[in-house]
Amino acid sequence: MNKKVDIVMEAAFKISDLPLGFTAKPGTTRKFKTGDWRSARPVLDRAKCVYCGFCYIYCPDGVYRDMGAEKYYQVDLDYCKGCGICAHECPKKCIQMIIEEV
Numbered sequence: 001m002n003k004k005v006d007i008v009m010e011a012a013f014k015i016s017d018l019p020l021g022f023t024a025k026p027g028t029t030r031k032f033k034t035g036d037w038r039s040a041r042p043v044l045d046r047a048k049c050v051y052c053g054f055c056y057i058y059c060p061d062g063v064y065r066d067m068g069a070e071k072y073y074q075v076d077l078d079y080c081k082g083c084g085i086c087a088h089e090c091p092k093k094c095i096q097m098i099i100e101e102v
Contacts, residue, residue, distance in 0.1 A: 034061070038082030040097040046072050048094035055086035055095060 016036060042055075051071045056064040063080045064073040075086075087095040 033078045035076075035078045035080050038077075038080060038100055040082045040084065040099050041077060041080060042075050042082070042084070042086050042095045043098050044072065044075070045094040045096070048092050049073075050092055050094075052091060054089045054091060058085050058089040060085060 018032075044055075049072050051073075053066070053073065055075075056066060056073050060083065061079055061081060063076045064086070065076060067074050082097065082100070084097045087093075087097050
């Protein structure tokens with residue numbers, strides 16, 4: 001059962017503050033910092049990165065940002081859920097999933 005809840009977003013809050021079963025209106029997910037769901041975070045070894053963009057392409061939440069001239073992608077940990085798809089798909093294995101400290 002999903003509950004529809006109207007939330008006025010004056011300031012960022014943790015996803016854990018939402019009621020169980022909460023569903024958001026389409027297009028509002030950038031307002032919710034969902035990174036606190038994560039149990040592991042991706043860490044990029046820039047020395048091994050070949051700037052292929054697989055992390056950017058395969059990330060289901062679109063948390064990677066192209067740093068352009070610097071030739072690497074940066075993860076936005078405010079929204080990364082730690083699924084590890086980026087690390088799995090990286091052909092050079094330059095992304096390691098590191099367990100989060102509680």
